[in-house]
Amino acid sequence: MGPGPGNPYPEVMEAFGRPVLGHLDPEFLELLDDLNQRLRQVWRTDNRLTFPVSATGSAGMEACLVNLVRPGDPVVIGVNGLFGARMCEVAERCGAQVVRVDFEWGQPVDPEQLLSAHPEPTLIGVVHAETSTGVRSELEPLGSGKGDALLLVDCVTSLGGIPVEVDAWGVDVAYAGTQKCLGVPPGLAPVTFSDRALERVVERPQSWYLDVNLIAAYVGEGAARAYHHTAPISMLYALHAGLGAILDEGLEAAWARHQACGDELHRRLPELGFELFAAEGYRLPELTTVRVPDSVTDEAAARQRLLADYGIEIGGGLGPVAGQVWRIGCMGHTARMRNVEMLLATLVAVTKE
């Protein structure tokens, strides 16, 4: 119950047992096409170029930036936590002229401030669900107000857990991770590029491994299936199965399940004396942040007891809130009411010394 990885769906663990086919085997390519179609359903998009990058979530971030940012490009990035700051760092390494707009940790990004930060940005970047603070930011105003800029969104902790509407909200490019609300172990980074984004893709990005011009020739349905790199077969089986579990349940039902767990945590934790950290109205159901109670003198030791005595992991704070907050994940297969009850009971136990 940390900020990810969560527990994988049972179907995912079963999928790891499948025989390892070659990356050019027709049976595997059919599964890959099916996987990408499932991703489109979960992303709520018709984007043709929708596929999992063969690396973890942060490589998804880098894949988006490296393919869309040219040296000197003015890029506006909203920073209300660690992952917004990381986006600035990666964009700078692509040569961007980064316009960083900071917000208090625990607060959402203010779309108006982001939209007025630069007259003509080529790209506006924002984190939908900040894993470091448990805060959700609004995407719709950015999609409608972006003008000529591309809207890039980090959905690592939102995809599969709360509504993400790539097409309806005007998101041009987005990335996620598998180990959060998709209920799959870490290892892949689903991304989606709109046709509008594809028109602006860098011809020869500084990264060969993440070059979508080359990758598209392999992953695209009806593509030449030109070998680029060896696809991570077993992880792709796992993601295919995880998406299947979500779609079998129903995407809205999965969102509702995450919401119910989050609502219960947000209601009960204050009753038990814990102060919620994230701003009201913007709290993520899949990732709840609480201030470490004053009664706890050694917060790391309390988390260690939770792990050692009860086998439950929760996360500590990062950056400016290190030592001050705990992060409680309820993601993917972990988002079950029984886990909420177990967490509440054991958290009380380890904080009452």
Added chain:
Amino acid sequence: MGPGPGNPYPEVMEAFGRPVLGHLDPEFLELLDDLNQRLRQVWRTDNRLTFPVSATGSAGMEACLVNLVRPGDPVVIGVNGLFGARMCEVAERCGAQVVRVDFEWGQPVDPEQLLSAHPEPTLIGVVHAETSTGVRSELEPLGSGKGDALLLVDCVTSLGGIPVEVDAWGVDVAYAGTQKCLGVPPGLAPVTFSDRALERVVERPQSWYLDVNLIAAYVGEGAARAYHHTAPISMLYALHAGLGAILDEGLEAAWARHQACGDELHRRLPELGFELFAAEGYRLPELTTVRVPDSVTDEAAARQRLLADYGIEIGGGLGPVAGQVWRIGCMGHTARMRNVEMLLATLVAVTKE
């Protein structure tokens, strides 16, 4: 029995079933340390910075180059197949002034030509086992003659299958993949950096995801365990188990098993009328290349029959030898004499139309 992925060791498939721990869980960190120690044994090195990059083999190539090449650096690269050419492409994207030294496909790299190609290269790059041709190149003369240059070696298809002696041969930096002779599905890229290489690491490489300065703070034993990216837990379990299987068998015994399978293929295929493609004396036991027999008018159809009728994959040719050669892999758990016999029998069947 294609050029990779091969079949994983049974222990590897079992390991996928392990519960997914967090990337900061002490139990997981212990496994990671143990994994890296196993990698050192297989690489035959004491290099402190030895770990698996969280992406596939080609990202290992990019990780090595992006951390060691500065814009304008003269970099000598031997090209006797597709993967040498790829190394040039990746080095160019890092800004290197690439001195490309070409050799005929099917022949090894000539160390003398490589060493005399530039008076003061910062790096010399070579592919140990060319997956596109089935050829092994000699590393020792490069290690002893490299002068002030760093020696970078692609061991994707050699590690675990034939002798690789990182320390004894003077290799400064090397990368591999998991899906060849290590008997693990694709998804990770083991790399090793000598202290000599570490002294020359770029301070802020263009890739954030592959920045070894940041990764070392997480993977190194005794490191701060500073979170960089979420480790791909399940794939790491798989690699840990695959390395365990190899070390339980004995690394030399695993080499001998690959050699025995290769020797048998190299002896029997000509008897059956197939012409071996790779230069004699430099043939890889784990990857055998043969010219497509004249009697076969449609080589792709023959491979398709092998797959459809017998469930056996072999690889076609790449680049200048596309349509002209077949690539037969005998790697990891696939390197068993029963598979050699099965392949020979079925290959005869599908080529006699």
